Amino acid sequence: DLAKIKKPIVWSLHDMWAFTGGCHYDEECGGYKKKCGNCKVLGSNKEKDLSRKVWHRKQKVFESKKNITIVGLSKWLNSCSKNSSLLKDKKHINLPNPIDTTLFKSFDKKQARRLWSLPEDKKLVLFGAMNATSDPRKGFKELSEALHKLTCKDVEFVVFGSSEPQNPPNFKFKTHYVGQLNDDISMVTLYNAVDVMVVPSIQENLSNTIMESLACGTPVVAFDIGGNGDMIEHKINGYLAKPYESKDLAEGIEW
Numbered sequence: 001d002l003a004k005i006k007k008p009i010v011w012s013l014h015d016m017w018a019f020t021g022g023c024h025y026d027e028e029c030g031g032y033k034k035k036c037g038n039c040k041v042l043g044s045n046k047e048k049d050l051s052r053k054v055w056h057r058k059q060k061v062f063e064s065k066k067n068i069t070i071v072g073l074s075k076w077l078n079s080c081s082k083n084s085s086l087l088k089d090k091k092h093i094n095l096p097n098p099i100d101t102t103l104f105k106s107f108d109k110k111q112a113r114r115l116w117s118l119p120e121d122k123k124l125v126l127f128g129a130m131n132a133t134s135d136p137r138k139g140f141k142e143l144s145e146a147l148h149k150l151t152c153k154d155v156e157f158v159v160f161g162s163s164e165p166q167n168p169p170n171f172k173f174k175t176h177y178v179g180q181l182n183d184d185i186s187m188v189t190l191y192n193a194v195d196v197m198v199v200p201s202i203q204e205n206l207s208n209t210i211m212e213s214l215a216c217g218t219p220v221v222a223f224d225i226g227g228n229g230d231m232i233e234h235k236i237n238g239y240l241a242k243p244y245e246s247k248d249l250a251e252g253i254e255w
Contacts, residue, residue: 021051074227139200
């Protein structure tokens with residue numbers, strides 16, 4: 001389809017797919033800097049596997065398209081694309097997503113908690129619904145380990161994105177499941193109701209939930225990876241934990 005477009009193209013990247021042999025996140029294998037193959041995401045040990053074939057297909061198209069400008073939402077993804085074998089000769093721009101700060105803004109915390117029937121005398125920690133069998137990139141294992149390492153007592157957890165599962169994970173603290181949220185106002189009041197949000201992703205481009213939470217004045221704890229450092233200023237509006245260290249993630253939540 002790209003080959004058929006005769007006009008200049010501006011391509012905004014939301015993950016790594018444009019410059020890999022097919023994966024959306026490379027699990028830090030770095031194969032996109034060469035020609036892919038032996039694809040970690042596919043669990044392949046063949047050099048000329050599907051990822052190498054897709055890489056060659058993309059190369060053929062990209063070489064024929066001279067007028068492409070690549071937009072990386074985060075500095076991290078922009079840098080990855082610039083260093084990729086497929087797109088390194090294209091023009092690159094770092095241009096983050098904007099959000100509507102007339103909508104995502106501070107709101108009275110007590111009122112927000114009453115709207116959600118949440119306790120007013122507890123520290124509330126928010127995170128999105130994940131389960132141990134979902135995408136490991138989302139960091140459930142690291143999050144779970146961090147939550148079990150918390151030493152403060154007056155904490156309760158708030159989980160959005162699903163209702164309470166039949167066999168809920170044991171997080172050691174009382175957990176409120178608020179279900180799927182389908183409108184911005186619900187998200188705004190929930191961000192304002194809690195004390196801190198945790199986004200434990202292992203690879204992340206430019207998380208909208210981090211940006212939205214910060215715009216509402218709620219600090220975010222996340223690993224210092226991907227585009228997280230573009231938004232979170234360590235110990236100013238949140239906490240950047242050492243990558244993949246659940247102990248530091250827990251210390252960030254406590255801080």
